[in-house]
Amino acid sequence: MSPHLTKVAEAIREAEAQGMLKENPILTGFSGKKMMGTLQRFAAEFTDENNCYLEVGVFQGLTLLSVGSVAKGDVFGIDNFAFFDKDGKNQSIVEDRRSKLGLENVHLINADYEDALHALEKHLNGRKISVYFVDGPHDYRSQLVCLLFAKPFLSENAVIVVDDSNYNDVRQASADFLISHPEFKLFYQAYTPCHPINMDKKTEEEARNGWWDGINVIVRDKNNELKAEYPSTIRSRKLFEADQNTHSARFPEAAYIGTKLAEAYDKFWLRGIIKFNLELIRGFSKKKKQKPSYFELNTHSHELPKGQFNSSVSK
Ligand SMILES: C[S@@+](CC[C@H](N)C(=O)[O-])C[C@H]1O[C@@H](n2cnc3c(N)ncnc32)[C@H](O)[C@@H]1O
Incomplete structure (x- = not known):
């Protein structure tokens, strides 16, 4: 195996055996120690001034700031703070903790993930993404869009970590991405028996120390060294x-x-x-009160053009 993929495997094995590289008790959120240990080792190994870490789904900054504390390069987190934030405090929690920890390499992008990924050029300012962590909205389309929109900004040796891969629709989006982009391969997968919220105390403790709600690690396989394998999904559509x-x-x-x-x-x-x-x-x-609205087969097309060329086609 190439030196790069060997390092990827070593980072995962080390995180499995030893958990996190560095912990900070002021950080709170939803993740497991093996997951964060893997992200930290990837960021410590693969980021530098030209290659950054990007994450979608920051919440109160547990993964973002844990990674920021060991990364060699810049660390970006996208969140619109529209969920799990009843009191509207999550953004200031992240900012306060970032300054308490003195992490000047951590940058918060407060935006909807789709808008932020559209404008990535501006945010990354020439950097490539060497480590990409997907942990935002988990519906099928959002998962797929997170992978597709970030793709042009991924480095030659990019590593992608997809959280919450316990969910079938998350695995389906990863599988569809892998099938349509054969230069990327599934490198590692680990699952827990259910979402931590549905676990008994002992299993939840294991998930906190482990892989939380499941993980898929995807790599760009430049030299076509790996077999094409996919996360398992429910066959019924x-x-x-x-x-x-x-x-x-x-x-x-x-x-x-x-x-x-x-x-x-x-x-x-x-x-x-x-x-x-x-x-x-x-x-x-x-x-x-809204019109038009039919009994079924509503198409939402009544305001669309009846026929329109691309605006650069001459008249
Ligand atoms: C599970 S939490 C992330 C957990 C986090 N990585 C941690 O360390 O605890 C998911 C986050 O995704 C964010 N999110 C959901 N939909 C989003 C959207 N459309 N755009 C941006 N962020 C979104 C939520 O606000 C929430 O903070």
């Missing part, structure tokens, strides 16, 4: 096909509320049944 029905439904927002309602019925959870029925009714009356 039913849920992805249901997306089309949801997008074209008259009340698409009701799809999620419908699943919560089903849960409430399953447990005979009366307050839930009342709450989600009320949300459905509110959604129905709001939607009735």
Whole structure:
């Protein structure tokens, strides 16, 4: 194996055996020590003035600042702080902790991940991404877009770490990326039995010291040294096909509320049944005022052009 891929394997093995390179008790968030140990070793080994670490999904900065404290190059984190942030404090928590730790190499990009990845050129200022950590929104499209939009900025020897690979839709996005970009290979995968929130105390402790909610490590395999292997996914496409029905439904927002309602019925959870029925009714009356809205097969195309050339085609 090439020296670079040997270093990738060594970093993972060392993180498996020894966990993190450096811990800081002021940091809090959602991750496991083997995961962070792997990210830290990648950043310590593969970043420099021209090659940076980028992460999507910062929350309170546990992974970003842990990596920043050992990286040799700059470290960028994208988050719009729209989730898990009831009091609107996460951005200032990250900034306070960054200055307490004196990490001047850490840069926060407060933006939607899609906008930030579109404007990466401006943020990275000529640097390439040598270590890329994907830990933002976990729906299939977001996962795939995170991989696709960052691709032009990845270095020759880029290593990608996909968190929350326990989820089937996350694995499906990684598998689709790998199949369509054969120069990238799945290098390592590790899973935990369920999401840590559903674990008993002992298993949760193991996940905190381990791989949290599953990991896929993807490398650019320049010399085509590795076999093409993919994370395992559920073969049925039913849920992805249901997306089309949801997008074209008259009340698409009701799809999620419908699943919560089903849960409430399953447990005979009366307050839930009342709450989600009320949300459905509110959604129905709001939607009735919006036009056009059909019983089914809504296309959202009524304002699109009837025929239009690219703006540079001469008239
Ligand atoms: C699981 S948390 C990340 C955990 C973090 N890496 C840590 O060390 O604790 C996911 C983060 O993704 C962010 N996120 C979700 N959707 C986003 C979007 N559309 N654009 C930017 N960030 C987003 C959330 O605000 C949240 O902070």
